[in-house]
């Protein structure tokens with residue numbers, strides 16, 4: 001073998017397939033499903049669920065503007081679409097064939113390193129002449145709350161696989177997974193309670209984003225407990241530190257993800273198996289003949305980051321050059337309704353970096369398009385400016401299609417478009433993205 005890829009999720013599948021297409025002898029090892037978390041238990045099925053939940057929400061807005069609409073939610077078509085269209089009933093044969101069709105060799109099993117370029121799967125040992133790529137992703141964090149481990153809790157996998165919805169659900173964690181799923185389930189009639197230990201939802205984003213998310217959940221009837229820790233779980237009853245008891249049919253744990261390096265044999269390469277993540281340089285190199293891509297690198301856990309890193313590793317291995325990793329314009333979208341898109345630094349992060357920070361802000365509702373849109377127009381554009389250089393270093397677009405509006409802002413941050421250019425360009429009327437021009441005018 002030239003190359004062995006451990007883990008064929010989003011990142012690993014891309015690296016393994018591209019290197020096989022380039023003519024290298026590639027062995028790809030996957031313990032579960034080729035494609036990884038995103039197509040089977042993450043991005044794709046969850047966004048199918050959100051598409052369905054948003055359709056319900058839009059239909060419920062009909063009486064405001066367009067007459068009558070009777071909405072009777074039914075989870076069956078959502079589950080059927082996830083089972084049949086998205087995941088092929090959680091069968092990865094198509095993905096396996098796609099990889100072997102590119103010339104790769106596929107092996108199902110749990111791989112571990114036993115020395116430089118040496119990988120063990122079961123009792124067999126394989127040698128990689130050019131290198132090993134680790135792309136093993138993350139698993140859910142299960143917090144050490146007394147009673148939780150012995151309770152029948154759900155993770156994202158159970159929630160995505162659910163053929164029927166529970167009548168009520170307690171969600172531990174107010175991050176992207178918790179909020180997206182909480183809103184969908186609430187829109188399908190589930191009584192949802194979110195417990196977030198921090199003092200705001202979506203803590204990595206702007207405080208204004210947390211407010212928008214909290215209002216959106218409240219609008220869908222979700223109960224939110226902020227700044228509360230679960231101290232005990234008994235069955236499906238969660239006890240909070242202020243004495244609150246929440247009993248639901250199900251408990252969903254969405255308290256973050258963790259990298260599990262312990263079983264990978266990294267110590268045989270002199271690396272620390274107890275590390276928080278597998279550290280890589282800007283070419284995804286983790287050591288001599290060792291690369292890592294995706295969530296395992298400890299960067300923000302997004303499919304687009306895994307794909308971006310995979311491309312860099314492939315170019316490095318094939319000696320093709322090109323740009324190395326640069327995360328200054330890292331985009332992310334939380335697909336609540338309204339969507340919360342963000343790129344680059346938050347205002348707080350920019351100040352922490354010691355930049356001379358200017359801020360622009362405009363509520364979406366005061367834009368022409370927001371006003372026309374009416375119900376469901378909550379959101380805003382926020383711009384974070386490095387006033388010394390006259391460029392955006394971060395931005396948030398929350399609102400209907402906030403993730404799409406983000407594109408223009410991502411270009412501005414990535415390409416360091418001068419503020420004068422953003423001020424003088426033409427924005428189509430009446431679009432949501434035209435609110436960017438208003439936000440630019442408010443920068444101070």
Ligand SMILES: Cc1cc2nc3c(=O)[nH]c(=O)nc-3n(C[C@H](O)[C@H](O)[C@H](O)COP(=O)(O)OP(=O)(O)OC[C@H]3O[C@@H](n4cnc5c(N)ncnc54)[C@H](O)[C@@H]3O)c2cc1C
Nearest residue numbers: 007009010011031036037042043111137294295301302303
């Ligand atoms: C509910 C949910 C929603 C999400 N929504 C989005 C979204 O909308 N947008 C977005 O950008 N991201 C989203 N994500 C995050 C996204 O799924 C991950 O960032 C992405 O899957 C990371 O890809 P990866 O290749 O690093 O890891 P993974 O996709 O986790 O793949 C790793 C693979 O390695 C395998 N593996 C692990 N150890 C071994 C071993 N020792 N031997 C063999 N195989 C092994 C695993 O079985 C797995 O298939 C979501 C995640 C979740 C859970």
Ligand SMILES: NC(=O)c1ccc[n+]([C@@H]2O[C@H](COP(=O)([O-])OP(=O)(O)OC[C@H]3O[C@@H](n4cnc5c(N)ncnc54)[C@H](O)[C@@H]3O)[C@@H](O)[C@H]2O)c1
Nearest residue numbers: 143173174175176177178196197198254255256301333334
């Ligand atoms: N739209 C998207 O792109 C998308 C969607 C879902 C997931 N993801 C990725 O998956 C990652 C993991 O998502 P996540 O939501 O699990 O993690 P997260 O880290 O984003 O959020 C976890 C939340 O749980 C809280 N928490 C931790 N321990 C707790 C406890 N004991 N009780 C109550 N709250 C607790 C944290 O304060 C945090 O707010 C995300 O960071 C993101 O990178 C992306």
